[in-house]
Amino acid sequence: MSKAGVYLHIPFCGRKCSYCDFYSLPADQSQMETYTAALERDIARSHGIEADTLYLGGGTPTLLGERRLRRLMEAVKEHFSFAGEATIEANPESVTPGLLSALFDMGFNRISFGVQSMREEELSLLRRRHTPQRAEQAILAAYEAGFRNISADVMLALPKQTKETLGYTLSRFTALPLTHISAYLLQLEEGTPLADSHPVLPDEDETAALYLMTVDTLQKAGFRQYEISNFAKEGYPCRHNLKYWQGEPYVGLGAAAHGCIENRRYAYPRDIKRYLTGAPPEDLGAAGGFEETVMLRLRLTEGMAFQNSRVIAGMRPCEEAGLVVIEGNRLRLTPRGFLVSNLLIGRVVELGGQKE
Ligand code: SF4
Numbered sequence: 001m002s003k004a005g006v007y008l009h010i011p012f013c014g015r016k017c018s019y020c021d022f023y024s025l026p027a028d029q030s031q032m033e034t035y036t037a038a039l040e041r042d043i044a045r046s047h048g049i050e051a052d053t054l055y056l057g058g059g060t061p062t063l064l065g066e067r068r069l070r071r072l073m074e075a076v077k078e079h080f081s082f083a084g085e086a087t088i089e090a091n092p093e094s095v096t097p098g099l100l101s102a103l104f105d106m107g108f109n110r111i112s113f114g115v116q117s118m119r120e121e122e123l124s125l126l127r128r129r130h131t132p133q134r135a136e137q138a139i140l141a142a143y144e145a146g147f148r149n150i151s152a153d154v155m156l157a158l159p160k161q162t163k164e165t166l167g168y169t170l171s172r173f174t175a176l177p178l179t180h181i182s183a184y185l186l187q188l189e190e191g192t193p194l195a196d197s198h199p200v201l202p203d204e205d206e207t208a209a210l211y212l213m214t215v216d217t218l219q220k221a222g223f224r225q226y227e228i229s230n231f232a233k234e235g236y237p238c239r240h241n242l243k244y245w246q247g248e249p250y251v252g253l254g255a256a257a258h259g260c261i262e263n264r265r266y267a268y269p270r271d272i273k274r275y276l277t278g279a280p281p282e283d284l285g286a287a288g289g290f291e292e293t294v295m296l297r298l299r300l301t302e303g304m305a306f307q308n309s310r311v312i313a314g315m316r317p318c319e320e321a322g323l324v325v326i327e328g329n330r331l332r333l334t335p336r337g338f339l340v341s342n343l344l345i346g347r348v349v350e351l352g353g354q355k356e
Pocket residue numbers: 012013014015016017020021022024058059060091114
């Protein structure tokens with residue numbers, strides 16, 4: 001069996017961003033202390049599972065500070081016999097050169113910065129706490145601290161975003177020592193301050209143009225697309241996230257964390273109080289059905305092989321339209337196909353369910 005990934009959810013943030021509906025809480029020192037102890041408890045409970053990727057996501061994991069992060073890393077090494085890719089998410093304003101050196105020293109070898117934009121007006125609309133300069137300094141400081149696998153997120157289809165403003169952000173990104181870039185389309189989540197302000201967003205055609213420009217710009221800068229929203233220099237795709245899409249096991253711990261072990265999916269409640277009491281996760285049922293596998297695999301640019309010839313035959317018109325590529329019995333979506341991935345995946349699932 002392949003080794004597992006370990007995901008630790010750290011639900012603390014310095015301030016709520018205007019578009020965010022993730023489970024996150026104010027960074028209260030005493031609650032962060034209790035939460036770290038609860039994670040140590042659950043890491044110890046998983047003793048014996050071997051892991052080769054670790055991902056601390058949030059929230060803003062770096063807000064835990066050096067001492068608590070070191071405790072978590074030690075517990076992961078001990079109970080999961082961990083060695084491999086170890087990622088920590090960070091916001092640019094939440095790191096100092098000292099903390100970055102400590103993170104590298106304790107065993108993190110990959111850092112993912114939530115940058116989102118290099119335009120002041122966009123960062124302020126998103127209620128991010130950093131400036132473009134601070135983001136740049138944080139990435140350079142991470143490199144200086146020893147990190148050679150550095151990722152940054154960029155957000156597409158922001159209000160008033162144009163090819164020029166996005167192109168500016170991408171050009172600043174590609175001039176930095178990044179090995180990985182995640183590019184997400186802004187989703188307006190009901191009840192968030194940004195959604196409540198009813199912003200005018202780029203329309204469908206403009207959004208498509210922004211996405212395709214991102215794929216093209218990053219490709220030219222040496223970042224190969226390997227997933228609908230993810231781009232990496234040669235050898236740097238995120239191994240932890242690949243486990244999700246390739247149906248490999250992962251342990252998820254923390255309030256609101258999801259996991260999948262021995263082919264069963266589970267989720268902890270989005271409620272820190274319940275998590276702290278040691279309440280077990282909810283069983284979400286068996287993983288790996290045909291529909292789920294198609295949904296996950298077709299997010300990857302390598303696509304998926306189909307034994308059912310109806311799938312391949314039925315998708316030929318989409319190939320002629322430039323939305324998919326078919327090589328033998330393998331089907332993969334093109335960047336234009338990714339823009340309508342829900343429709344294409346739905347069609348594949350429907351075809352796959354038909355008898356040959
Ligand atoms: S830092 Fe991330 S998790 Fe925290 S509020 Fe902002 S978007 Fe949400």
